[in-house]
Amino acid sequence: MKNKARVTIIGGGVVGSATAYYLAKNGLTDVVLLERDYLSSGSTGRCGGGIRQQWSERMNVRLAMRSVEHFKNFEKEVGLDIEYFQGGYLLLAYNEEEEALFKKNVAMQQEEGLDVVLLSREETTRKFPFMNLEGLKLSAYCPSDGHANPHLTTFGYARAAEKMGVEVVTHTQAKRVLLENGKIKTVVTDRGEIETGIVVNAAGGYSHQVGEMVGLNLPTESYRHQIFVTEPLEHILDPLVISFVNNFYIRQTESGNFIMGQGDRDELPGLEITPTWKFLKEMSDKMPRFFPFLRDVRILRHWAGLYNMSPDAQPIIDRSNEVEDFYFAIGFSGHGFMLAPAVGEALAEWIVFGEPRSVDISNLSLQRFERGFTREKNVV
Ligand SMILES: Cc1cc2nc3c(=O)[nH]c(=O)nc-3n(C[C@H](O)[C@H](O)[C@H](O)COP(=O)(O)OP(=O)(O)OC[C@H]3O[C@@H](n4cnc5c(N)ncnc54)[C@H](O)[C@@H]3O)c2cc1C
Incomplete structure (x- = not known):
């Protein structure tokens, strides 16, 4: 590991890796990407891989739409097939409140240029006949939503960054950040020190702890989220x-x-990621009611990861006012994988050019929590 770098990124998930890639692409290659375990070992490698542009907050729609442009070109641009598939997202509304919210959201999303439509219950049933849609009011369907493999996406960004000169250092933990007169001097790791002027906190579920390393009290906390995967069946669900x-x-x-x-509303904030029987039982009781073909399907693997939550369930992308050149891209809730390309791009531009150029992220600043904010509603 080199002992001096202009930028040190703490966190080798999709956000840190995308930031490293875009820094290098914009000519800043004197960068170390630090990961305490292996690349994508945090929330990224534990996530559902979903890429959705249907949000209740306009900023999330914009970031997701920008990211989709990058996902579409990923193989050509970054050089790896990430199993990207645009099979759409179907959001189901079951009560009048949801019906009204979906109508409002879809109008806003269409204003942003998204190819999203509302489907009646009959139209939804015709299009997706294998689901039990009893009680459905309507659905929102966006065919350009989709999913991809989060491990491959992270590896793709990190390897491409490495080829351009970034040093990717795994199995190495940032322990402390040393400051001098409010300026970053050194990142101390368990395998030596890196003299550095700029630090990016991309530590996912550990973003609050990395903030504390420079004396900041960042308003993020983590919650366990669980997920499982079944044995394969013939392709039925786009x-x-x-x-x-x-x-x-x-x-x-x-x-x-x-x-x-x-999601589990009983979860308390913390860093626990042990999977539970409660989740297995609740999910395996519930899902065959909506997807009858799942009734006799076996579960292969069950795991958990962390949602890093901000007060409004939208990411905080900012630079500290207190500690010079301390940047953070944190608090992604359940949508950091899909937003990572646009966020990595904007953050890298901010560092290299002094301002984000591709997308205006000013209302994702830390200061919004003092001004007042609205919460993203489309979160599981
Ligand atoms: C069950 C589940 C399902 C999800 N589904 C989706 C989905 O479908 N679509 C979507 O967009 N998002 C989804 N998410 C959210 C998504 O996983 C995260 O928002 C995203 O992965 C965040 O990426 P990241 O790079 O910020 O964090 P991470 O992937 O957690 O990366 C941070 C990295 O920092 C490392 N680190 C922490 N502290 C240190 C340190 N001191 N020194 C060195 N390294 C350190 C960690 O080891 C970790 O690898 C889901 C999350 C979960 C848990």
């Missing part, structure tokens, strides 16, 4: 399907397996 009131999401992978998860 879109990723979500119900907010029934609390589930499900998608079928390229190899036919079904991946599905739910």
Whole structure:
């Protein structure tokens, strides 16, 4: 590991790797990407891989739409097939409140240029006949949503960054950040020190702890989220399907397996990622009601990861006012994989050119929590 770098990124998930890639692409290659375990070992490698542009907050729609442009060109631009598939996202509305919210959201998303439509219950049934849609009011369907493999996406960015000169250092943990007169001097790791002027906190579930290393109290906390994967079946499900009131999401992978998860309102903040029987029981009782073909399908593997939450369930992309050149891209809730390309790009531009150029991220600043904010509602 080199002992001096202009930029040190803490966290080798998809956000840190995308940032490293775009820094190098913009000519800043004197960068170390630090990962305490292996690349994508955090939330990224534990996520559902979903890529959705249907959000209730306009900023999330914009970032997701920008990211989709990058996902579409990933193989050509970054040089790796990431199993990207645009099979759409189908959001199911089951009550009047959701119906009204979906109508409002779809109008805003269409204003942003998204190819999203509302489908009646009959239209949804005709298009997706293998689901039990009893009680459905309507659905929102966006065919350009999709999914990809999060491990491959992270490896793709990191390897491409490495080829351009970035040093990717795995199995090495940042322990402390030393400051001098409010300026970053050194990142101390368990394998030596890196003299550095700029630090990016891309530590996912550990973003708060990395903030504390420079004396900041960043408003993020982590919650366990669980997910499982079944044995493969013949391909039947193109879109990723979500119900907010029934609390589930499900998608079928390229190899036919079904991946599905739910949120748990009883979870307390923390860093615990042991999977629970409660989740297995609740999901395996619930899912065959909506997807009858799952009734006799076996579960292969069950795991958990962390949602790093901000107060409004939208990411915080900012530079500290207190500690010079301390940047952070944190608090992604359940949507950091899909937003990573646009966020990595904008953050790298900010560092290299002094401002984000590709997308205006000013309302994702830390200061928004003092001004007042609205919460992203489309979260499982
Ligand atoms: C069950 C589940 C399902 C999800 N589904 C989706 C989905 O379908 N679509 C979507 O977009 N998002 C989804 N998410 C959210 C998504 O996984 C995250 O928002 C995203 O992966 C965040 O990426 P990241 O790079 O910021 O964090 P991470 O992937 O967690 O990367 C941070 C890295 O920092 C490392 N690190 C931490 N501290 C240190 C340190 N001190 N020194 C060195 N390294 C350190 C960690 O080891 C980790 O690898 C899901 C999350 C979970 C848990």
